[in-house]
Amino acid sequence: xxxxxxxxxxxxxxxxxxxxxxxxxSVIATAVPLLLFVSVRILSLPRSNNVRFERxxxxxxxxxxxxxxxxxxxxxxxxxxxxxxxxxxxxxALALTDGYTQFLGRLPAGGTEAISYTVxxxxxxxxxxxxxxxxxxxxxxxxxxxxxxxxxxxxxHPRFEKLDPITIRPRRTRAFAGPVxxxxxxxxxxxxxxRAYTPGDDVRRINWRAFARLxxxxxxxxxxxxxxxxxxxxxxxxxxHSQLDRETTFDHAVRAAAGLAxxxxxxxxxxxxxxxxxxxxxxxxxxxxxxxxxxLDELADAxxxxxxxxxxxxxxxxxxxxxxxxxxxxxxxxDEEDIEIxxxxxxxxxxxxxxxxxxxxxxxxxPLTEDDPAVDxxxxxxxxxxxxxxxxxxxxxxxxxxxxxxEPFRVACQRxxxxxxxxxxx
Amino acid sequence: MKIASVLFFELAxxxxxxxxxxxxxxxxxxxxxxxxxxxxxxxxxxxxxxxxAVFILYGALTAVxxxxxxxxxxxxxxxxxxxxxxxxxxxxxxxxAASLGDRRRFAIVYSLRAVALAxxxxxxxxxxGTIRISLTFGSGLGFSFAVLVLAALFLxxxxxxxxxxxxxxGEDR
Numbered sequence: 001x002x003x004x005x006x007x008x009x010x011x012x013x014x015x016x017x018x019x020x021x022x023x024x025x026s027v028i029a030t031a032v033p034l035l036l037f038v039s040v041r042i043l044s045l046p047r048s049n050n051v052r053f054e055r056x057x058x059x060x061x062x063x064x065x066x067x068x069x070x071x072x073x074x075x076x077x078x079x080x081x082x083x084x085x086x087x088x089x090x091x092x093a094l095a096l097t098d099g100y101t102q103f104l105g106r107l108p109a110g111g112t113e114a115i116s117y118t119v120x121x122x123x124x125x126x127x128x129x130x131x132x133x134x135x136x137x138x139x140x141x142x143x144x145x146x147x148x149x150x151x152x153x154x155x156x157h158p159r160f161e162k163l164d165p166i167t168i169r170p171r172r173t174r175a176f177a178g179p180v181x182x183x184x185x186x187x188x189x190x191x192x193x194x195r196a197y198t199p200g201d202d203v204r205r206i207n208w209r210a211f212a213r214l215x216x217x218x219x220x221x222x223x224x225x226x227x228x229x230x231x232x233x234x235x236x237x238x239x240x241h242s243q244l245d246r247e248t249t250f251d252h253a254v255r256a257a258a259g260l261a262x263x264x265x266x267x268x269x270x271x272x273x274x275x276x277x278x279x280x281x282x283x284x285x286x287x288x289x290x291x292x293x294x295x296l297d298e299l300a301d302a303x304x305x306x307x308x309x310x311x312x313x314x315x316x317x318x319x320x321x322x323x324x325x326x327x328x329x330x331x332x333x334x335d336e337e338d339i340e341i342x343x344x345x346x347x348x349x350x351x352x353x354x355x356x357x358x359x360x361x362x363x364x365x366x367p368l369t370e371d372d373p374a375v376d377x378x379x380x381x382x383x384x385x386x387x388x389x390x391x392x393x394x395x396x397x398x399x400x401x402x403x404x405x406x407e408p409f410r411v412a413c414q415r416x417x418x419x420x421x422x423x424x425x426x
Numbered sequence: 427m428k429i430a431s432v433l434f435f436e437l438a439x440x441x442x443x444x445x446x447x448x449x450x451x452x453x454x455x456x457x458x459x460x461x462x463x464x465x466x467x468x469x470x471x472x473x474x475x476x477x478x479a480v481f482i483l484y485g486a487l488t489a490v491x492x493x494x495x496x497x498x499x500x501x502x503x504x505x506x507x508x509x510x511x512x513x514x515x516x517x518x519x520x521x522x523a524a525s526l527g528d529r530r531r532f533a534i535v536y537s538l539r540a541v542a543l544a545x546x547x548x549x550x551x552x553x554x555g556t557i558r559i560s561l562t563f564g565s566g567l568g569f570s571f572a573v574l575v576l577a578a579l580f581l582x583x584x585x586x587x588x589x590x591x592x593x594x595x596g597e598d599r
Contacts, residue, residue, distance in 0.1 A: 105532070
């Protein structure tokens with residue numbers, strides 16, 4: 001029984017019972033307004049309404065943090081409704097920034113009303129669905145409650161930064177011209193080596209100094225530049241990531257993966273995505289703008305998961321990736337086993353770029369403060385451990401982007417390049 | 427709606443307090459004032475469920491007033507005001523997503539309807555003293571039939587509430 005009827009009815013029965021028990025007419029009479037109220041509630045049977053809804057959105061694909069304008073139009077195709085409440089069911093992840101999600105007022109027969117509001121989207125697939133309708137009869141107090149379902153989806157892609165060029169050196173490239181050095185002589189810009197002249201070679205490439213020294217025709221070779229297969233692996237295991245203030249390191253990892261995918265696609269590479277955590281979400285490698293949309297769609301939906309099957313990185317399905325191609329592993333790499341798996345990928349002759357988003361947090365989830373010496377010591381130990389792990393991986397050939405998530409990802413990417421430049425100079 | 431709710435509850439408390447002083451029952455008058463104060467604070471800052479507790483307290487206090495042979499019209503009036511206050515507090519969360527202007531208009535219209543209904547109830551109580559119905563076979567049968575119809579309607583409402591389903595179609599633009 002609804003509370004709107006139960007409570008007045010219970011109180012009125014209690015009053016009547018008390019009055020009868022004590023033979024007190026005043027107490028019995030006190031129950032009259034309550035009984036009348038309940039009777040009117042029961043008797044005022046509001047008819048079901050006949051309202052048609054239309055919802056319009058500014059856009060169905062946005063970037064997280066963007067605002068979306070939503071409009072809901074309601075046409076009354078039945079009798080006039082004296083008092084009407086219509087509440088648009090906004091998904092919980094969309095924060096209302098402007099306007100109102102509820103219409104409250106009169107809707108005459110054939111009349112049209114509209115509400116509009118603005119929401120801010122978090123990353124994910126959001127579905128507007130239920131519209132709650134409450135219609136009061138002209139003189140009654142009891143509303144007729146109903147729900148209309150009007151499905152409208154909006155996808156909020158992760159926000160990402162435009163990155164400066166990132167150098168990758170996969171062991172195998174594809175046949176088409178691109179930005180990746182192929183480690184083979186041919187057409188290109190960077191000097192690669194010299195070889196003996198063969199008929200058909202461009203005479204402009206003859207190295208005349210070598211000819212003078214060796215008395216044989218030698219041609220310069222330049223390094224071929226090709227597109228490459230780049231597969232991004234996003235670690236979505238709950239155990240790998242930590243809770244920050246409002247977000248998790250996973251949210252940052254998703255943004256980094258989106259930025260990297262957009263960057264490598266813009267360079268013309270063949271880019272795929274594997275999200276490892278809930279199940280194996282795999283976007284087959286492809287090129288171009290449509291592939292970027294596919295990857296961003298998948299990343300928009302990416303969620304942390306805690307599955308025993310995917311507890312360890314060792315079950316990454318490497319058969320999906322072309323041999324000796326470039327892998328980009330976006331993972332905080334929490335323990336020795338993870339490091340071992342990353343090393344195993346390098347052993348299998350993949351070129352590995354590690355992106356390690358991290359932020360040191362206390363067990364309770366609060367960010368660390370520098371004031372406490374014990375906390376400071378713990379932070380130093382963790383930093384040393386991380387340096388040891390990542391240094392070991394860099395030593396066996398992985399490129400490492402050690403990214404503290406409170407700084408922009410672009411800056412972290414620049415740091416790896418600077419480190420490389422220093423290594424080359426040394 | 428919250429403010430309307432507080433106003434009606436305070437009206438009920440005020441009515442009971444005045445009645446208490448007028449009929450030399452200062453303890454009950456003070457209890458009414460305390461209940462009024464508690465209501466004003468609780469309704470504004472606590473959850474809607476607080477309204478249920480307050481309404482029950484008002485019911486109990488009104489019954490106590492009735493036991494002391496207060497005029498039924500005062501008790502009924504106070505309880506009717508508390509009923510409107512409780513109903514308004516119950517509805518407040520259902521209209522909270524609307525604009526302030528809409529909510530204000532709704533509160534006025536809804537309160538007027540509730541006051542009209544409560545007024546009829548209080549008038550009935552006032553008229554009860556003057557109405558004399560002799561209980562014959564015919565009037566008894568009519569009364570029983572009316573109760574049966576009310577019960578049937580009540581059951582129908584309950585079933586409808588349980589099965590309240592989807593209303594209307596719509597289309598995505």
